[in-house]
Amino acid sequence: MTTHPVLIAGRWREAAASGRFSPDNPATRSRIDQHYPISDWSDCDEALDAAVIAARQLRQLPAEQRARFLERFADKIDAAKVELAELANRETALPKTPRLAEVELPRTTGQLRQAAAAARTGSWAQPTIDTALNIRSQLAPVGPVVVFGPNNFPLAFNGIAGGDFAAAIAAGNPVIAKGHPAHPGTCQRLAELALAAQIETGLPAATVQLIYATARENGLRLVSDIRVGASAFTGSRSAGLALKQAADEAGKPIYLELSSVNPVVILPGALAERGKEIAREFADSCLMGTGQFCTNPGLVILPAGEEAEWFIARVAELFSRAPAGTLLGAGVESGLAAAIATLCGAGAKRVTGTGMADDSRYSLPNALLRTSGEQFLQHSRRLQTEAFGNAALVVVSADSEQTRAIIECLEGNLTGTIYSHSRRDDEAEYSLLEPILRDRVGRLLNDKMPTGVAVSPAMNHGGPYPASGHAGFTAVGIPASLRRFAKLECYDNVREQRLPPLLRNQNPDDGWRLIDGSWSQRSIL
Template identity: 55%
Template sequence: MDTVAPLLIAGRWQAAQDGMETFRAFDPASGDAIGPAFPRSGATDVEQALAAASAAAPRLAATDPERIAAFLDAYADALEADADALVQLAHAETGLPAAPRLRGNELPRTCSQLRQAAAAVRGHRWTQPVIDTAAGLRSHHAPLGKPVLVFGPNNFPFAFNAVSGGDFAAAIAARNPVIAKAHPAHPATSQRLAGHAQRVAEAAGLPPATVQLLYDVEPALGLALAGDARLGAVAFTGSRSAGLALKQAADAAGTPFFGELSSLNPVFLLPGALAERGPALAGEFSGSCLLGSGQFCTNPGLVIVPEGAAGDAFVADVQARFAATAPLPLLSRGVLVSLRHAIAALRDAGARLLCGGDAGTTGYRHAPTLLTVGAEDFLADPRRFQAEAFGPCSLLVRAADAAQMQAIASTLEGQLTGTLYRAADGSDDAAWRSLAAALRPRVGRLIADRMPTGVLVSPAQQHGGPFPASTQPGFTAVGLPAAILRFTALQAYDNVPDALLPPELRDRNPGGLPRWTDQHCTTADIGATP
């Protein structure tokens, strides 16, 4: 019998207590099972994790923030020191290139996120203190006092991993324990990450259940877990169908659910831009769409292209680039099956296949696929053309004029991003403004003249958007300290004596924290002489 990997529960690695169904990871390049067996947890494991996290929550909320910051910094250091082994595991389990993708980009981004979270903890600005001296009221954002459940996606084994990614860093920064539900596509990577997290948390003196790891659970148990009232919040990145089911369970318990579900990230090529630099735009789009086999949440899956000679040339150029690109492995068999179904649905709706469609090669590969449809057909039934095809695939919509482009924009569901390319000479500016006005309420991030694939970890970032891009359009999953606010509670103190207030709400402000005091932003002590 294969040795089964242990779970991380209550500060120690232990064998699964029940539900001893096991699974293994798969090499996307070959489709072969690899690595050890991992447990699919049952109800006993889930209950132990919930109970331990619930017991740890008040202790972690009362922990000195400097210990939290030290943990986040030390965790980043540990990942950097173990980069070779981590990258090797993630490459084997996801098929993503070891270099530059994992070693040169994603792992450094992950470590940067952790360090930015540490800086946010030390700066205290995420607490956003507000003081009304006349009313005797003071408020700030504070820990939830409950655990956060994080579901990790399949496409970012480090930067969005449930035990190392942005959701994890933000929840820990707010001093909440994390129950990490790893993605079963990369269990060994998650196990190694969690090993570092557990050792560093113990060294930092954090409660034993600050970080816990479950590899997988049956869907029904996952719903029960998400719907447990002991949780303070749930964070999820993945498919719309799974996300909506989990959200329904969380909603029933009154638990905030922060889900990133799907996005087409529409790109509008205005006529002047296309005439001015069509070949360059074809290269930009092809590179963006095919990067990482198209498995980015900000992949440009819908491109609106003007009719006419310049548009025809753009389509022909892109078609040639797609056809000349060899199929690369997708993340899992599930991604391959979902992509095939999405492409079939688009074709059934009336989209015409230009190239790709499938690939009969080994492993989980799919040929880069390009489809097209006329604007009139799109507008006749826009919902059928807005199913996300997650992978190296995009739909080109041919529009007769700016009016049709605006009509298309007005039918779009909520998106993470919306991109507008304009001519440098200003000839597209009027159309740009009209399209931007239509897109602005439908996208989290409005982009000018560059593809949407990159998501910079910046305090000004919005990686979210109207439904179904996310379930909470007022929040971001990327960018600190803003991302921390998802996992906080707004707490007010009424007529509480100064000595009994949290430090950032007291009269003295020795750290110079900016506070909104009597309708002015100031770093001064209360009662200080101006």
């Protein structure tokens, strides 16, 4: 069987490859009989050269053209729904319905369409005009963007179709997608659709490019190459931090979305008032998608006592009763097992999950672990190990002061949640803990599990290091996510006809601009 081609400079061609790989079907633990190349540096090099040309060409084209591309691409994904769900299901074992076809795919196309709208008005670029001094500035495309998609969202975070892709294109940049080796077939099909949309809307040849895999050193070389504008990575902490180091040394921006245990603090009043309800919410949220979400609640902190015991017993029952889902791949399975071993090595006790695994697929029993607040404080670093998958750790805190100390030990996380009594019973405790938790998380929730990440302008899917590489940016939410792939460009005394459209006196598309300190949609007369 032949090796699938890569998409470089507008055409599918044989890769310059040092090797090849085949993805697994996680539901059967068997190799899928398809071969994808591990590209040499020469593929990356050629993609970069082509992307530089595309970046220049894109800057000359109206934003409307990028918007039409994003919409056309979304339409094609919608039309290929059944096929894409089947492909992605085979490579990831995520359910075709509702997950892939009815949740993730509409999210993907919704993001592309929102990004199109943002590109069209230009509000995302925050055009800023000082009429008295005739100084004008806006965010402008940063240059070729390399996107490394994760394993857990083969559509909505795919490097060639997901949130980072949509944001980078909408901001005016070509994308070099590094497909995830767990679902190369899905990447390839999405890239075919993207290429078709690119051709139909007349975008430059190298606007979208796809490489499946590279050697580690070539990934590092890619994000630090002089031709790159910026990179985006969603995945494991170790891989992400290695890329960050390479990019930092070269002075290249890289946006990371890394591991997070997403602490959930249950205050005494809430536990007493509705512990049963919260136990169900937690179990559902934690096992959804076999726990393979960036915002999976992996760490629950609650006050010791009968109610805590009851809560743990209730969750244990739900965990034991629920079927263990299929994990995304061999790496996820071994990583989860290793993380659980680390947690147990640091003193966590298994409450559930000691049973036999199902050897016919990648799967581990739903694992609930518990530890005391005292133990957590003694081994706080190891007990914050992310167990990516269907596992969670409950920390039983002795008292309010210990809860505070536990939260003070937390690393940067994407989210942090506080459940409190529906009336004012927990208010004093909330006021005490909130500032400490607030400082450590990107998104703070009340009375709601963090798993859902709405594509809202107000969303923050990011957080303090090491949850992300820069706490000022979000990977989800339009228009904010576009601003990662931009640089600030100022025009001082530049003649009107030479200005980019958004900075001319005439407002081209009713977008918002900051004119002399006030936001408006008006033109300057």
